Amino acid sequence: MSKREVPASVKDARLIKKRRNQMIKGAIALFKQKGFHRTTTREIAKASGFSIGTLYEYIRQKEDVLYLVCDRIYDEVRERMEKDIDTHQGTLESFKLAIAHYFKVVDELQDEVLVMYQEAKSLSKESLPYVLDKEMQMVGMFENILKQCVDNGVFHLNEQEIRLFAHNIFVLGQMWGFRRWALQKMYTLDEYIEMQTNLLLKGILEKRS
Amino acid sequence: MSKREVPASVKDARLIKKRRNQMIKGAIALFKQKGFHRTTTREIAKASGFSIGTLYEYIRQKEDVLYLVCDRIYDEVRERMEKDIDTHQGTLESFKLAIAHYFKVVDELQDEVLVMYQEAKSLSKESLPYVLDKEMQMVGMFENILKQCVDNGVFHLNEQEIRLFAHNIFVLGQMWGFRRWALQKMYTLDEYIEMQTNLLLKGILEKRS
Amino acid sequence: MSKREVPASVKDARLIKKRRNQMIKGAIALFKQKGFHRTTTREIAKASGFSIGTLYEYIRQKEDVLYLVCDRIYDEVRERMEKDIDTHQGTLESFKLAIAHYFKVVDELQDEVLVMYQEAKSLSKESLPYVLDKEMQMVGMFENILKQCVDNGVFHLNEQEIRLFAHNIFVLGQMWGFRRWALQKMYTLDEYIEMQTNLLLKGILEKRS
Amino acid sequence: MSKREVPASVKDARLIKKRRNQMIKGAIALFKQKGFHRTTTREIAKASGFSIGTLYEYIRQKEDVLYLVCDRIYDEVRERMEKDIDTHQGTLESFKLAIAHYFKVVDELQDEVLVMYQEAKSLSKESLPYVLDKEMQMVGMFENILKQCVDNGVFHLNEQEIRLFAHNIFVLGQMWGFRRWALQKMYTLDEYIEMQTNLLLKGILEKRS
DNA sequence: TATGAATGAGCTTTCATTCAT
DNA sequence: TATGAATGAAAGCTCATTCAT
DSSP states (O other): OOOOOOOOSOOOHHHHHHHHHHHHHHHHHHHHHHHHHHSOHHHHHHHHTSOHHHHHHHOSSHHHHHHHHHHHHHHHHHHHHHHHOOTTOOOHHHHHHHHHHHHHHHHHTHHHHHHHHHHGGGSOTTTHHHHHHHHHHHHHHHHHHHHHHHHTTSBOOOHHHHHHHHHHHHHHHHHHHHTHHHHHHHOOHHHHHHHHHHHHHHHHBOOOO | OOOOOOOOSOOOHHHHHHHHHHHHHHHHHHHHHHHHHHSOHHHHHHHHTSOHHHHHHHOSSHHHHHHHHHHHHHHHHHHHHHHHOOTTOOOHHHHHHHHHHHHHHHHHTHHHHHHHHHHGGGSOTTTHHHHHHHHHHHHHHHHHHHHHHHHTTSBOOOHHHHHHHHHHHHHHHHHHHHTHHHHHHHOOHHHHHHHHHHHHHHHHBOOOO | OOOOOOOOSOOOHHHHHHHHHHHHHHHHHHHHHHHHHHSOHHHHHHHHTSOHHHHHHHOSSHHHHHHHHHHHHHHHHHHHHHHHOOTTOOOHHHHHHHHHHHHHHHHHTHHHHHHHHHHGGGSOTTTHHHHHHHHHHHHHHHHHHHHHHHHTTSBOOOHHHHHHHHHHHHHHHHHHHHTHHHHHHHOOHHHHHHHHHHHHHHHHBOOOO | OOOOOOOOSOOOHHHHHHHHHHHHHHHHHHHHHHHHHHSOHHHHHHHHTSOHHHHHHHOSSHHHHHHHHHHHHHHHHHHHHHHHOOTTOOOHHHHHHHHHHHHHHHHHTHHHHHHHHHHGGGSOTTTHHHHHHHHHHHHHHHHHHHHHHHHTTSBOOOHHHHHHHHHHHHHHHHHHHHTHHHHHHHOOHHHHHHHHHHHHHHHHBOOOO
């Protein structure tokens, strides 16, 4: 799985990359403002700095733009996560740092995350699985971190609990973005991170000893 | 706030209620399948059992249908919650029951909740606040339950924590619906309820004393 | 010719008269504002003080309203003309008075005249002749006045000239209404009357001896 | 003032000119038959020789077509007037020629003039002033001619009279078109010109000397 | 490769007219 | 006679997509 090939008429791979970068950048800006459906292909072309004809040299359908955008956003998030996080330590501290870092990445990319969050459902039956797969990889990252901690005896969680917990972390992170209208009025990002970390951890830390 | 009046050309209030019920029912079925944007007004009319002309006797714009749908879904959720839940007991057991009940309601209405979840953002700047307001009322319900428990000494939480916790409960409930493609493959509803309740509770229960 | 029967479902002639009066009054007010095409039958019904269903008890088609309106406006103009003008004197003074009076009537009914002027063209091929016929009767009135004057030796005009002159008077009167955006900024009604009368008269008054 | 820019999506100015010419020609033909309101945009597109989509590449709204049509007709009328008329001579003969020429132009373009005459009022508040301005320029042309004659002592008229007279000429010219159902049955164009010229002139020629 | 004019299916919305009550 | 809910044809307009240049 991992990547759906979006066919282009143009051959030059270098050019494809360049043009698609322009396209993704322009499209995200537009999708933020008006959503996928209310954005026209002409607008995307214009925001990308080329003509509508050129746009269609690099995609087949409008929906391809959405796929490329979603794909890119996940790459971006994962890249930032991987750059700064060591998922293999398996200590309480590394777990806390991972959460904090993830929440910060969501905060930085909150517009992008929101776009993907709201528009991914408009992907075709064909494209959606690729994006969901990427999402599961992100969740999988949290699973791995948790597993390391469990292996090290920091937490006691079974397989099922690890999975659910990873989902919770993933969603509570996104929540900072998609419920910003409520949350960001009440807390700073740091407060949010601290409170959520506490709540999450208290739930699973071994309390007897 | 509480309700935006959607203007109708027809005067008979009873009829408005009846027709709008048909409309909401038809629209939800369609929005489930194809989303708001891909559903046409003609389809809505047809699914509602009347003509396109009649549809427009009961709304002014397509978007009104979406508002009506969102509004109804929240009423439905709240109604079911209120019917079976006593929010004033302030006991651990009542808290657990409230969560379990909420999760069950989300499960029963999962299509509806998903629709509202995914499409609400397409509401106009004018309508959105009304829907967000309803959402905050739901969150407020959890806040109240938590407050009662805190007052009774069941939990120790400050104002900020209560609020965040209420949001978490709300979102983790919805999560059962909007991440069903992952979660419902892994757990039954009862398992989900039990595990989440555990995780949530362990985080806040007073452990020593 | 003289009148086209607009069929009504209702039998009671008295009622027909009453309802049509309401209708004409309401319609004129609306046509003034927005023209015939932009006025809906619902608006006409409402402005008339009854329901759309009732409206259609007294007409067959929307266009009938326009016909009734045009018909009424001509009656109104003619009625006012006939009330105050003696067309049989054949003196210079009576001619001047007739013109002045006509111009004053146009001024008083300028909205109505404008409506008829602008909308009559929307009448069907069937109705239009009846309205044009009424218009010709008005022109005929001026012809008669002119003829009397010619018979009395006040003017020297042949048949052709009388006819054209009557048209000129008719149109220059209406002009006060339909070019009001220009004329009424430059002249008062009295100035307009005086100047036009002078110009008209100098052209035909016997100048020698 | 002088011209309202009607925005086009297409950039090639040459093409815009060409397509709009087709459009204007097609639209005039249709407006003649059925008026602006009863003509559909699809009909205009078809009569112009292109698709509805293409039509909207060259205008923004249906009303723009009407504006373009009115604008063109005035240009056409003025162009023809300017080509053959010297407005600066200030002789009786040149005045007569100007009237005759104007009446002939109205006769040649009588369908166009009629269209503009009947439909201009359907222009939006935004466009109308531009058309009225053009109309005033035409009237201004007659004013100038009259002024020259007054300066040369051919007529004795004050400012106010010149203005009114110019309006009269303008309207009596149009009258040949918009009352053709009556006038053109009674007179030939030449007769009409001669009679109107006589009536107009006798009114203002200096009679004593 | 890049362009942008052309296309037309399809959208939302309106409104004259009907007819059961 | 009066009502107004129901209808659906038809309107204006948009926009994803194509293709000749």
